[in-house]
Amino acid sequence: MAAVKGFDCYVTGLNSLLRDLRGLDKDSQTELRNASVDIANRYMVPAWQAAAQNAGPWGERIAATVKAKRDRLPAVSIGANRKAFSGKATVNMVRYPSHAGRVRPTIPAAFTQTDWMSQVKPAYAPQAMRDWTQAVDRVCDAFERGGGLD
Numbered sequence: 001m002a003a004v005k006g007f008d009c010y011v012t013g014l015n016s017l018l019r020d021l022r023g024l025d026k027d028s029q030t031e032l033r034n035a036s037v038d039i040a041n042r043y044m045v046p047a048w049q050a051a052a053q054n055a056g057p058w059g060e061r062i063a064a065t066v067k068a069k070r071d072r073l074p075a076v077s078i079g080a081n082r083k084a085f086s087g088k089a090t091v092n093m094v095r096y097p098s099h100a101g102r103v104r105p106t107i108p109a110a111f112t113q114t115d116w117m118s119q120v121k122p123a124y125a126p127q128a129m130r131d132w133t134q135a136v137d138r139v140c141d142a143f144e145r146g147g148g149l150d
Contacts, residue, residue: 011129021072021136028143033070035135040068043124043131044076052078055116074128 021032045066052063062078069075 017136018072024139024143028139029072031142032072032135032139035139036072036074036132037068037070039128039131039135040074040076043128044068044074047120047122047124048076048078051116051120059116074132 021029024032045068048066049063052066053059055062065080066076066078069077
């Protein structure tokens with residue numbers, strides 16, 4: 001299954017800004033990516049981990065997989081490529097009951113029933129965007145000066 005991308009907010013002109021940022025040198029792009037990871041770790045990861053706790057009995061396992069992505073924009077990834085839990089149980093075996101075990105009514109039958117992803121309150125968005133625009137300004141100013149980042 002292909003990865004699904006989701007967005008917390010829409011920023012007018014962001015695509016053209018990202019296109020222009022490709023013109024930065026490698027050190028400037030690295031600094032911007034590092035700042036984005038820091039912002040994601042401070043604001044986004046805790047919010048998504050807290051929301052994952054509402055994902056039913058597997059919420060703790062989902063929360064443990066929330067991590068910051070290394071990108072020009074602050075971003076998180078949820079999930080991993082892990083194929084099986086200990087004891088060789090697959091994700092589907094954990095989520096859905098089978099003939100091999102009792103049906104436990106506390107486990108939602110489908111992932112969408114918990115609707116935990118819609119419960120994330122992007123209260124972190126204003127501060128995260130403010131920090132990110134400051135990081136972009138800092139990186140662009142250093143690039144224009146022709147010197148390294150201070």
